[in-house]
Amino acid sequence: xxxxxxxxxxxxxxxxxxxxxxxxxxxxxxxxxxxxxxxxxxxxxxxxxxxxxxxxxxxxxxxxxxxxxxxxxxxxxxxxxxxx
Numbered sequence: 024x025x026x027x028x029x030x031x032x033x034x035x036x037x038x039x040x041x042x043x044x045x046x047x048x049x050x051x052x053x054x055x056x057x058x059x060x061x062x063x064x065x066x067x068x069x070x071x072x073x074x075x076x077x078x079x080x081x082x083x084x085x086x087x088x089x090x091x092x093x094x095x096x097x098x099x100x101x102x103x104x105x106x107x
Contacts, residue, residue, distance in 0.1 A: 026063075030097060033059055060105035065098065073103035081107075 070081045080086040094100050
């Protein structure tokens with residue numbers, strides 16, 4: 024259960040950052056998110072596993088919107104986020 028809390032905290036932290044209209048852009052593109060992803064055990068695979076399972080949803084926001092509610096594999100989603 025501790026892992027789920029850590030993943031929840033990660034999601035809240037980064038959602039807040041991406042919603043913040045006044046954030047320094049460097050905070051979004053530098054290594055900090057990658058460090059957080061790695062700390063949770065997500066793997067950098069360039070999105071291959073997510074693309075194999077969900078096709079164009081890895082690169083197309085409309086396709087992602089249509090399948091996101093069906094994504095239940097947190098590791099797969101986390102690795103896709105890490106890879107982007």
